[in-house]
Amino acid sequence: MRMTTRQMLNKVPEVTLYFWVIKIMCTTVGETAADYLNDNLGFGLTWTTVVTGVLLGVLLVIQFRLPRYVPPVYWLAVVFISVFGTLITDNLTDRFNVSLVISTVVFAIALAATFAAWYRSERTLSIHSIVTTRREAFYWLAILFTFALGTAAGDLFAEKLALGFWVSALIFGGVIALITAAYFWLAMDAVLAFWLAYILTRPLGASIGDGLSQSSKNGGLGLGTTGTSYLFLGCILALVVFLSLTKRDQTPAELPASA
Known part of the structure; x- marks a missing residue:
């Protein structure tokens, strides 16, 4: 079959330990930054959604126009899609009173589709x-749904089922560990293992973010959304600069089967 879309160098990073560390931190920032913009800066849910949605759109336009993977652009887009995915779920829950169970099921179906x-x-x-x-x-559409799904699932476990932030984090982290073990020792399909782990890092990061930022009376450490957001953004920036200089997460592309 003739290729009808332009071919380019692979547009995503190699899946290394760096990838997973940055991904989890991005999901944590997605949870805390959404609250920071909404509450601390007083943007409100609507304007926070609009502003982050516009910025995400601009970043994706830049990302799509690039012929190869560029770490700062790619990871900044991941940060903003994490925030925007969080806000999609927050809008459904807080503005339209959609049950977290329904949100989790709907986003799971959307992701599967x-x-x-x-x-x-x-x-x-x-x-x-x-x-x-x-x-x-x-x-990128799949990533958006993983973040929206992960937010709903994380809140469902931590709040609706009243398991708390840290117990939820242990549950999601434990399942990721089992997937990792299945990949290394039981020959689990690499693509399946990747996407299952990718989906679960979102509720893991959200639980960690809430656990760090929320007050002690709510089961958190009380670092606040401001401190937690800036702490993780600083760590993400340092790692992205490191990867940009060392190119340790560059990956060769697999040519399309239809090429």
Whole structure:
């Protein structure tokens, strides 16, 4: 079949320890920064959603126009899509009173539908094959739904089921550990293991973010959304600068099967 979309170098980083550390920190920032903008700076839920949505749109336009993976642009887009995904769930819960159970189920179905459409179109879900605009579009749509789903699932466990932030973090972290073990010792499919872990890092990061920022009476450490957000943003910046200089997360692309 003739390739109808432009081909480029792979647009995502190699899946290394750096990738997972930055990803978890991005999910934590997504949780705390949304609260920081909404409450601390007084933007309100509507304006926080609008502003972050516009900035995310601008970043994705830049990301799509680049011919290769550029760490600062890519990870800044991940930070903003994390914040925006959080706000989607927050709007449904706080503004429209949608149950967290319903949000979790709906976003899970939306994510599954995205994966199904992606695989039907491209015959692969590997992130090493993000070498066309169409595949990149599927990739970012899937990421958006993972963040919205993770926010809903994290809040469902921590608040609706009253498990608390740290117990929820242990649960999600434990499941990720089991997936990791299955990949290394039971030959679990690499693509399946990646996406399962990717989905679960969102509620893990959200639980950690809430646990660090919320007051002690609510089960947190009381660092506040401001301190937690800036702390993790600083760590993300340091790692992204390091990777930009060392190029340790560069990955060769898999050529599309239809090329």
